[in-house]
Amino acid sequence: MEDLIKGELDWHNKVNSNFHEVDSQMADIAVFASSFWVNGYTNWSPAIQSALDYIKNNGGIGTVYLPGGVLNCDANIKTYSKIKIKGQGIGKTTLRANNIAVTILLSNYNSSDSYIELEDFSIDCNMETTGMNCTGFSFSNISYSKINKVHVFHSNVVMALIVGNESTSHDNIVDKCIFDTTKILAGNDCLALGSSNTIVSNSIFIGAGDTGIGGQWGQSKPHYNVTVYNCSFINCNLGFACGPLATNIIKIYDCFFSGNSCNIWIIGCDDIKITNNTFNDTTKSDAGNIRLDINTNLDVGGNTFYATATNIIYVSAVIAAFGGSVFPGISKYINIHDNIIYGSGTNSGVAIYSNGNSPLLVNGGNPTTEQLALGTTMKGVSIVNNNLTDSCKIKLVPAGTGNSDFSKVQIKNNINSLGTSIFGNYTDASTTNTTVSSLDTDIIGSMAFVSQYDAIPYWFRTVFISYTSEITMQRQLIKDGFNGQRMTIINNGSPTITIQDDGQNAPYNSNIKLKDGAISLALKSNDILELIFNSATGLWYQI
CATH class of the missing domain: 2.60.120 (Jelly Rolls)
Known part of the structure; x- marks a missing residue:
């Protein structure tokens, strides 16, 4: 864990060194949005846009300072590279969408902007007003940008986006932010990510109708190196989620999850580390406290689970069909270790599924008969040194009626609350054509x-x-x-x-x-x- 943190800090410091260099230049031009304010107007969009345009046309580097109070905005605002927008603090400065014409309150002007910064203010998307469908901020294809101490709330669409692909959107930081949809009935992603080398830290995600953090699903080019640490995900449908071709190299550590339907759901990704997190119970007992489908190089270790979900750590090999793309049902190199699981005798503390020809279908996906006939394979599974309380079980489960293979499975040194080796209940399902090759266990x-x-x-x-x-x-x-x-x-x-x-x-x-x-x-x-x-x-x- 120390090596992981050191690596993240080294990269974080490298990115921040670039910010510090630009920050020193930004300090040379300080523009106050209030200088462009016209008395009697209730719309702050022209004043803020004029301040941004002034910096753009006078050297292109600087900071726009927002005054305190609620600043009603009747139009979208576009910012530029190397400009910081800074308020008086969360709750002290609030940009408020005030017209149905405001669909994205803040966005970037050019598709290749860099060094954009937002700091110390709130964004009220005002979804309590009929007809409003506003995203707080959306930055496309940006790099070396930072969102720091920003609170976005009152939105029932995607609250915030940082999107692109690994070559056009990269090296971005979201830190000490709050994304909160609890004042409305439903929401979408709190933060939609499509950015490489991205850190999300010290932030809170509340009440998302879809996901707290959602990676782009099924995109043509994979994103990579997304780190989430010291964040809280509360009362969301999904805490963190991303799908096939969305993200490679995912690190989630030192986070807190509570009240979500499913805390983490990751499909078809490579090199995933989920470590040192605390997971409270989920609201849907059958979804899995964390669910991990057809992934490679998966490390789940040092976490604490307080759960009554049917399957607490749910790992599966399943044929997944997303629209016109079909992903083979292969999960491999799975390491589940050193977790503490507070469950009950009716739970599966760890459930490893090989789902045969029972596919996962999303967005109209429909695998062929030939694709289903390939079946599913779970290869290289290690379940070691876990503490499963109240005799909750470890299971290998073939599901459906197709070919289900388990290869090179190790289950060792797992204990329950009495300090004895845990009993492994290997299946209560019926299937055909199931193979277990090389099982090493001390059950x-x-x-x-x-x-x-x-x-x-x-x-x-x-x-x-x-x-x-x-x-x-x-x-x-x-x-x-x-x-x-x-x-x-x-x-x-x-x-x-x-x-x-x-x-x-x-x-x-x-x-x-x-x-x-x-x-x-x-x-x-x-x-x-x-x-x-x-x-x-x-x-x-x-x-």
């Missing part, structure tokens, strides 16, 4: 291996078992396989694993027939048991 439970259910439709290839104490396998390992299917069980560290012959502990049969009429077999450490399935009898036979 413990009186019912022995795999599940509290009698019949589990998994097709295992290799199973590593690493219990901390001796254990007896006396439940059905697999209900169905195909004729000639082979499986290997390896004792990967347990003192002894006792395999009981089918029929010895009815009705909890092991579904395994041992050689030479043996009623049990003791696998010592590093011993291997080879099995083959006979579809006629429905049993696995020792080879």
Whole structure:
């Protein structure tokens, strides 16, 4: 974590050094918007625009100072590169949209502006007035710009935007801001991001009808390196969300989430770190406290969850169709570690789904039969060193009826509130064509291996078992396989694993027939048991 913070601070300081250089020049031209005010007017837009134009036409670098009070604006205002707009403070200076003609109160004049700054004022989008549909600010294709100590409120559309692609919109900072829609019934994104090398810090997002921070979904070019830290997301539909092709390299840390329908939902992105956050309960029990679909290189660690959601940490491989684009159902290199999860016995503390041919459809997406037939793959999953209280479970869940693969899964050193190894409930779903390849686990439970259910439709290839104490396998390992299917069980560290012959502990049969009429077999450490399935009898036979 120290390395992560140091890296962010180094980059933050590099960007700020550019700001300081320009700030020293901005101080040379100080223009007061009140100097352009005409007595008797109630519309401040012309005065503010005239102040901005004056700086633009006289060297192009400077600061426009806004007076205190509520400044009614009847027209959109456009700013320029290397100009700061500074008020007297949040709540002391308020720009108020006062006419339905005001659709974006503040925006940039040119599509390639840079070093734009907003500081120390509020923006009232005035959505309580009938017909108003105002965005507080929208900056397209800007770079090296900073929004600092700005409060945007009363909006039921996107409150603020910083958008473009990785080459045209980059190196921007949002710091110490408040985006608040709680005074209306619905909202859209508090802050829509389409900017690379962007930091959002020390800010609050309240009551968004869509998302607190939303990355651009399904764009043609991915954005990258978005950092969100020390922010709060309260009573939003989604706290932070972005979708396929939207963002690569996402870092969310030291944030607080509470009262959202889903705290984080990220689809189809690469290199994601969600660390050291606090997640309170969500308002929709089935959405997942955090939901992470078809991502690569995912690190979820050091977080604290206070949750009753059905699936608290929900990670899935799912075929996703967004409009005309279809994204393959592959999630890989997932590391879930060192989290504290306060759930209950009915929750899944960690649920890893491979959704077969059950697709996620957005904006009219419709995958073909051939695309669905490819199925889904969850590869390289590590669930280690988590503390799951109240016996909430860890699950691997095949869903739907298509091909669902789990490959290289490790579940180790997870404890519950009693300090014992957590029992892994591996599925309560039915499916077909499900494969688990190379499972390494230290799960413990009186019912022995795999599940509290009698019949589990998994097709295992290799199973590593690493219990901390001796254990007896006396439940059905697999209900169905195909004729000639082979499986290997390896004792990967347990003192002894006792395999009981089918029929010895009815009705909890092991579904395994041992050689030479043996009623049990003791696998010592590093011993291997080879099995083959006979579809006629429905049993696995020792080879």
